[in-house]
Amino acid sequence: MENPRIGVSLSGGGYRAAAFHLGTLQALDKLHILPRIGVLSTISGGSITGAAYAKSDKSWPDFQKEMTDLISTKNLIRSALLSFTGLKTAVFFCAFLGFAFWLLYTPNPWIFLVVIFIMVWLFLRFQFQIFPISKEIEKLYARYFTKNSTLGELKNNFELVIGSTNLQTARPFIFSCNFMGDSAYEFYDDPVLFNPLQFPLARAVMASSCVPFAFSPVSIDKSFFKNKDQFSLIQPVIVDGGVYDNQGIHKIEHTGRYACDVVIASDAGNKISFSGKYQNMFQIAIRSMEVFMTRIKNAQLVDDVYNNINLGKKEVAYLSLGWNAEDSIPGFIKNLQQGNILSSVIAAHELKPEWIMSPAIFTDAITEHLKLRINYNQLDIPSKAELDLARKVGTNLTPLSREEIAALVKQATCMTELQVKLYCPSII
Numbered sequence: 001m002e003n004p005r006i007g008v009s010l011s012g013g014g015y016r017a018a019a020f021h022l023g024t025l026q027a028l029d030k031l032h033i034l035p036r037i038g039v040l041s042t043i044s045g046g047s048i049t050g051a052a053y054a055k056s057d058k059s060w061p062d063f064q065k066e067m068t069d070l071i072s073t074k075n076l077i078r079s080a081l082l083s084f085t086g087l088k089t090a091v092f093f094c095a096f097l098g099f100a101f102w103l104l105y106t107p108n109p110w111i112f113l114v115v116i117f118i119m120v121w122l123f124l125r126f127q128f129q130i131f132p133i134s135k136e137i138e139k140l141y142a143r144y145f146t147k148n149s150t151l152g153e154l155k156n157n158f159e160l161v162i163g164s165t166n167l168q169t170a171r172p173f174i175f176s177c178n179f180m181g182d183s184a185y186e187f188y189d190d191p192v193l194f195n196p197l198q199f200p201l202a203r204a205v206m207a208s209s210c211v212p213f214a215f216s217p218v219s220i221d222k223s224f225f226k227n228k229d230q231f232s233l234i235q236p237v238i239v240d241g242g243v244y245d246n247q248g249i250h251k252i253e254h255t256g257r258y259a260c261d262v263v264i265a266s267d268a269g270n271k272i273s274f275s276g277k278y279q280n281m282f283q284i285a286i287r288s289m290e291v292f293m294t295r296i297k298n299a300q301l302v303d304d305v306y307n308n309i310n311l312g313k314k315e316v317a318y319l320s321l322g323w324n325a326e327d328s329i330p331g332f333i334k335n336l337q338q339g340n341i342l343s344s345v346i347a348a349h350e351l352k353p354e355w356i357m358s359p360a361i362f363t364d365a366i367t368e369h370l371k372l373r374i375n376y377n378q379l380d381i382p383s384k385a386e387l388d389l390a391r392k393v394g395t396n397l398t399p400l401s402r403e404e405i406a407a408l409v410k411q412a413t414c415m416t417e418l419q420v421k422l423y424c425p426s427i428i
Contacts, residue, residue, distance in 0.1 A: 005038040006427060007252030007260030010268075012044025012209070012242040014395035015071050017268035019405045020321055021049045022064055023412025024266035029060045030413075031420060033427055037158040039258050043241040043248040045268065045395065047162045047208040051201055052145040054160040055153070068405055070144050076397040080136040089131040093119070128216040134206050137215065137397070142202035151177045151204060152197030161258055163241035163248050164207040167217065172244050172251070173236060175204035179257065180224070182236065192234050193226040207238040215239075246297060249305075253316070260314070262424050265305075266412065267320040269297065270391050313342060317423040319415035321391060321408070325381045328418045329370050333359050336366075348425035349373060374421040382410045 008028070010021040028034040042050035049067065056063045080086060096119035103112045123130060142148045154160055154177045166173040169184040180196035207218040218238040222231040241248070249265040251258045278284050305318050335341050336351075337359040346356060349370065355362040371377065382390070390407035393400060400408075421428060 004261035004427065005259075006033065006036055006262045006264070007039040007041060007258070008037050009041040009248035009252055009263070009265045010043065010046025010050050011247045011266060012046055012240065012395075013268035014045040014209070014397055015048075015400055016321075016393045016395050016408065017045030018048040018067070019071050019393075019400055019408040020268035020390075020412045021046050021266050022067055022405075023409035023414075024264075024319070024416045025049070025053065026060070026064060026409065027413040027416035027420070028264070031417065031428060033264075033420070034060070035157065036427070039159050039161055039252050039260055041161045041163065041248040041252045041258065042208065043163045043246055044209040044211075046248060046266070047205045047241070048141070048145055050160055051141075051162065051205045054158070055146055055149050055201065068402065071405060072399050072402050074140070074144055075399050076137055076140045078398070079140055080133050083136045083139075085132060085136050092123075092130060132216045133214075134210055134216045134218055137209075138200070138202045138206040138218075141205050142200065146201040146205065149201045150197065151175060151180065151199045151201055154201070159258070161248075161251060162204045162208045163245060163251065164204075164210070164218075164238045165241055165243040167237040167239055168235070170244075172241065173207070173238050174251070175199065175207065185234065190227070190230070192230050194220065194224050195226055196224075199224055208241045210239045212239050212243065242293070245300065246293065247300060249318075250300065253314070262427055263314055263316045264416070264420060264424065265316070265318045266416065267318065267322075268408075268412075269320065270322045315342065315345060315424040315426055317416075317419040319412070319419045321411060323415060324387070325379065325414050325418055328415070328422060329367050329376070330363075332370065332422050333363055333366055345423060345425060370422070374418065376418075379414055379417060380410065381414055382407065386410060 008024070010024065011017055013020070025034060028037070040050050040054065052067060053063060056066075058066065096115060100112045100115040100119070103109055103115060159176055159178065162175040164173045164175070165171075166182045166184075169182050171182050171184045173182045174180065175196065177196060180194040180199060181192070185192035203218060206215075210216075210218055220236050220238070222228055225231050225234075245251075246269065247265055247267055249263065252260045253263050278287065305316050332341070336346070336356065350373075351366065351369070352362075355366050355369075359366060386407040389404060390411050393404050393408065
């Protein structure tokens with residue numbers, strides 16, 4: 001295929017994802033694929049790196065250094081908590097708690113419980129007005145990563161597509177320079193359309209990384225509605241894109257305005273760990289959410305990657321923080337045995353007919369053949385210590401050490417080069 005449209009998706013995962021995807025883009029730069037990307041689909045933490053790269057006019061080495069410096073030094077959570085909004089919220093609680101404890105030493109100490117109830121009720125009722133933390137994080141994104149840009153100022157050769165989730169419709173809400181909106185709104189009798197050009201890039205990143213329970217949802221101001229009269233009827237409630245699609249692969253894998261011929265999916269998610277005792281309902285709720293998200297991820301992996309042989313028939317390279325380099329070629333042979341490898345990929349690798357007929361019998365021969373084709377022995381494979389370090393990194397927005405960033409970048413670079421060479425030979 002001449003000039004295939006190449007799509008790259010960057011998953012969510014806070015600063016861990018932002019660092020991991022630097023390795024993915026670094027490998028694509030090494031393979032001379034980065035300048036040929038048509039669509040960059042990002043989610044949550046992947047949107048931090050994706051938006052910063054889409055806005056940057058620096059060379060790749062300079063951009064990577066700048067991002068490493070930011071991820072290793074900028075504590076967005078602490079900065080948000082120490083902002084005027086954070087301090088105002090602290091005063092709110094201190095005032096109520098101070099008054100409540102004072103009441104314990106009065107003739108009517110029982111009023112203490114009434115004051116505590118009022119405090120909790122007011123905070124739950126007006127939480128997003130009292131503590132709109134997302135607005136503070138957006139300011140920090142704008143200052144450090146997006147340079148106060150708008151979607152309309154993105155002039156790269158590729159189209160950046162930032163994914164989020166609209167709680168109102170239970171559908172994805174998309175931000176790009178050419179389109180902003182929710183597909184559900186397009187089918188209304190009077191379609192709801194938005195103006196993306198002046199929309200702040202940092203707000204789109206905030207919407208994409210707006211983790212439920214941690215951040216306040218992002219709304220769409222009236223000024224961005226093409227038909228201002230619809231503002232009172234349609235009020236999107238935007239949260240983290242990972243709630244609907246944490247890999248960002250769906251929109252570039254399937255038919256639609258962002259469909260691509262070749263897909264590369266970078267997943268900064270780790271394998272769900274075994275957990276110990278659960279001593280309260282909060283721990284149960286967190287673990288249940290992890291299981292729920294893992295179930296969605298696995299279902300999407302089957303739909304977007306493994307069923308591709310029957311549906312999309314596209315070259316798809318999927319890589320993950322939780323995968324090991326030494327399992328890539330055995331995994332390819334297993335997929336070959338199960339009929340999950342495209343005939344065009346088989347032909348590109350020049351696999352012998354008898355190998356294709358009986359992969360299990362010729363495993364050693366296929367392995368050596370593929371190692372030579374992809375220069376496996378030249379790969380910089382992470383050590384166990386480096387993998388352990390990378391996989392222990394959390395998914396928040398607190399700074400990572402340079403050692404952690406280096407380990408994440410090394411794993412992503414290695415796995416990207418491996419998977420792209422194995423599953424997307426047409427673009428090498």
